[in-house]
Amino acid sequence: MSIVVDESTKLVVSGLTGREGSFHGLRNQSYGTYLAAGVTPGKGGQDVEGVPVFDSIEESVKEAGANTSMIFVPARFAAGAIEEAVESGVHTVIAITEGIPVLDMLRIYWKAKEVGVRLIGPNCPGVLSPGKANVGIIPAQFFDPGRIGVVSKSGTLTYQIGNELKQAGEGNSSIVGIGGDPIIGSDFIDVLTLFEADPETELIVMVGEIGGDAEERAAEFIAAEVSKPVVAYIAGFTAPPGKQMGHAGAIISGSSGTAGAKKEALEAKGVRVGESPTETARIAVETLRGG
């Protein structure tokens, strides 16, 4: 098993006719993901390399059996596209787009909750289940199938850690990029819940960064609900307060959201926190092998 995406994923890509959307959509397809359709309003009836394009996501659900939507449209139109996806009948929406206004996401977050759709992102690299399906922009070559689940706010940092795991001979059940925005559809806790229930996942690596209190909340949740070992890494120890470090959500406001506070909260609940990506991967491997 694996989580969020797998062999049963039937993907529809909003923005498949665009440059980025077609590049990554087709790349996902060549990895083995079943690419059912693309959606671009006004371009219904066309195709991209043989993949049918529809005017709406709902149509792609009815006509092509799509069950998972990937949003790859420009920021100004992305909120509308996510909202459309949430109401279209798919069970999962993965939003890659960066730069969506946060109050739009607040509205959509509650809409998705109400409808019961799993939303991942926005501003995330997507989800990869090695050997099964890849939805998003995660470079699959750095990850082998295996028993470590990874959940992360950051893309490249995840690739760095994944690559070190691979070099150590370990692989992954799934890699879930939850995104670095202030409001995201699925948080650490949502994904930890899925990994806890996934029989293939034996250990979870959680990659956090400054801003918000998702890591602190995850620490509480891990102590109460997660039986599998969790190893964490937090980026941003040197970040000064009040400065946004790239991601919209990566900002220390006042005394909250610091990397130190997050590390402390996790360690207080028995979660080992690596000093660097390299050490984090080493601890994960050691823990798995009973070292």
Added chain:
Amino acid sequence: MDLLEYQGKQLFAEHGIAVPSGEVASTVEEAVAAAERIGYPCAVKAQVLIGGRGKAGGIKIAANRAEAEQHAAAILGMDIRGPRGEGPFRVHQVWVEGGSQIASEYYASAILDRSEKKLLAMVSRRGGMDIEAVAEEDPGALVKEHIDPTRPFTAAVARPIAAAAGLDEDVCDAVAGVLAKLAEVAAGEDATLIEVNPLIVTEGREVVALDAKVTIDNNALYRHTDLAEAEAGEDEDPQEAMAREKGLTYVKLDGDVGILGNGAGLCMSTLDVVAQAGGAPANFLDAGGGSKSEAIVDALEVITSDPKVTAVLFNIFGGITRCDEVAKGIIEASRQIDLEVPLVVRLDGTNSEQGLALLAEAGIDGLEVEGTMLGAAKRVVELAKERAPA
């Protein structure tokens, strides 16, 4: 983006929140003319994005024309530091507004609570002072209530919040009305923080916003183009200004090790490992996913324009970014810019072998390649220390 007080008050006025009438002025003459129109007493208030203006001498009451002139002359051009030493912020504009007869000073705000994914409404009967201090010493005096995102937040819904704060009974409805309007401002203007401190009750029992602190979501500025103009006028660090023009995500820090990474998380992590190796990062620069060679040239230009930088670390893990593109950018930059500082480069991931081969072929003076992130951090710190001014 943070708004100046007068910009926030203009938004308030548009949404029907009472504010004192006033005018913005950039010169002493304009300020005096505004004061003459508004009448006396009036307040002359420095327009800077920092709290504690009053204590710093940035807010003065003028009883007549001579005082208005004197205060405007003193405040315009002054440098104000924040309560924690932030800044200095130079005063380019003052806001001249009619004096208010204050009976009570309250506090009201609406702030995005990202953990709860809701707006948080807050009210206190103890306004006019640092609200964090109030929350600490008298937690009961600050009432907090999340706004249900699935139904309209009307004055009637807000009424119990005002009542719970122990405000004067006769103004509870009016304060509840202000709270509802704050939520409306948030939704309508993409404001993630709106703070009114103080929200005053006048002698005539009117509820008026005497200050305005508003933060607009940067991602939504495209639909508030009238506000976007104010941003360019802010005082900005020269490297940060240069980076913004080039479309790079750059944050200036205090150290001497220039840093370029790809991806926000990896870049933050790079700063951390450099600090762990005993170095002090000079900046955060996320070259982004899919970095092309031109972006690398721009990035190196920005980093090395900081005179404090004595060595630069490139930490690239290519996912979407191709390491050969990055290598081409470094080679191009070494031709275009007179690089006076050593570069330590770590390239891993997509096309790293091609990238490293290109670098080896180019044979750039002062460029060293390291195989791992930790090794590269250690080496760049050594180089920076060797070159540090004695």
